[in-house]
Amino acid sequence: MAEKLIPLEDAQSIVLSHVAPTDLIEIPVWQAAGLPLAEDAVADIDISPFANSAMDGYAVRSADLAQASDEAPVTLDVIGHEAAGHVFEDTIGAGETVRIMTGAPVPEGADAVVKYEIVDVLDGDGNEGSRVRFSAPAKVGENVRSAAEEAHAGDVVMRAGEVVAPAGAGLLASAGYASVKVHAAPRVGIISLGTELVAPGELPARGQIRDSNSSALMAEALDAGAEPVFYGIAPDDEQAIAELVHRAVQECDFVITSGGASAGDYDYVTALVRREGEVLFDRISMRPGKAITFGLLGGKPYLGLSGNPAAAYVGFEMLARPAIRKMRGFAEGVRPVQQATLTHGVKKRQHRRFFDRATVLRDPETGELLVTEAKTQNSALLGTMQRANCLLRIDEGPCDLKAGDVVDVVRVDLPEGTVL
Template identity: 95%
Template structure:
């Protein structure tokens, strides 16, 4: 508290003691004049009694945690991180630590999807690899549905002989869609099992990654209570020609950078868009979005890019 009758506080750093020990009764001088209210914090400067210091829907940032504490709240109710069950489907899959035999491949999707789920604010739970067996798949999926808030599988979502996912959801739940006009990731099943969301992604790694970005990540953020669900979208200038003959919407892996001379954002596609490859996604910072319908884009055209390297709500 400021002593009665005082209206300013002078910093010790600008005080010289003329005589005495600097305590009461001493004589001092200041190297700058004192101003009324200087170095005084008014009562209720942050908030008055009855003020709302944080509203429903606000994200509790580190500063917000301190703000709540200053108002006397050691804890508050928040949205729980949803548990997301992840299952890889395919007899050909082996764990990453294993050396694949002929006809086998390491399971890369589970690692990528677990990391994606964690980054989206979920608590990922890996339920393992299910072989191409209808009963084995059903058992793992049922267990995940019972224990999790959201279940995601990769593989077994297209039209192969061993793709049981859509049939399982249709038989025991509700299929809301089982194809989407998107590349990569056309073969996607979404539905409800036991009243919980279920997403069956393509087994192709890049397709599974893009499918997660476009569908699962916004859903997880919605479950977390975030207001912003979509990654930031910017316009950038193409550095090369792009021809598109298909009707589907494309999300091509690409890299956006800023021209050092003009300051314009430039975007360059990865050399390959093979949906089996994750390396191009690792080295990309955006997805070049090309809307439905055939088109031919030229170098210098302005296009939309989805910034997968920036958080939702980022001001560009």
């Protein structure tokens, strides 16, 4: 009987349809950098609330300098000094100027600022009580930042779903926000399955291997925006597996296991979900990562990944990462894809879609993007994934690609939404 393999896109749709954004939490604006806002942010005042100087210089009435030139300079009396945080309360009249610093409010009566470097000080130190000379006209608005140049009171300065950049944290602060609401990091429970596994710090005996998947999956979950929680290694024992999975389901928003998903004698995980919850799929037309179980257990999404490290990595990238990002409130769910030219031939006889570990580089002479597969696609190896910056995507059906063919690569080194 032939295996029932579902297309990757169908699997992704099923997973995404069974996760929802997490509850809202309120955090300081600086901690929101890199996260999408959960609600629109509205300015409570004009930003900036007053017209201010764009540089150090002298606040002037442009009409006083309309005829100024090298041959006929104009001399003005300095009647005050204004720095950021200090307001000159009087009005500048004809023949008068105020020494002003960057960011200080432009005094009443002034409509331009002349930078300090092109003004001659005739007597005094250039501050209040001095006389200064101007040899060129000043345009209305010159070196003046207008009031409400950034936003007016009541304007939406950042939309819900927009990812806060470091500069955006400053914008939110200017709009009156000390804290903002975001979706909480989903708690993702990670469990490694297999009697052969020992902790990374232990020396494995014959027939044992170190548990590498938990470290990789925890790192991937953290990178995707989750709060990973490791529940340990479960031996090939149905009761032990059930106990850990049940605990994780109670305490987490999403549960991921690696191992026990390939229909072997000790692969209990799919049977557990089928018996106590609902299995929505257990095979995908993809390599590596064909044997992946997804379902619901206790109303929580559950993803059972292969024990092969590269297969677990690709399965997480294609299914868990988009789900976690949706739970965190991100709009963009997939890594950027770009086209590159193969440096060698690639043959594929199987029907499944392949995601081969590869490296894409730009030819320094031609500027062309070139992609080269890792020498081995052994799914037990993580080193090739560490050194790869992309996955060479080869769609369903047999093919015989040649050097020079243009192919699609998934850029796993770039965040979602990157414009290439």
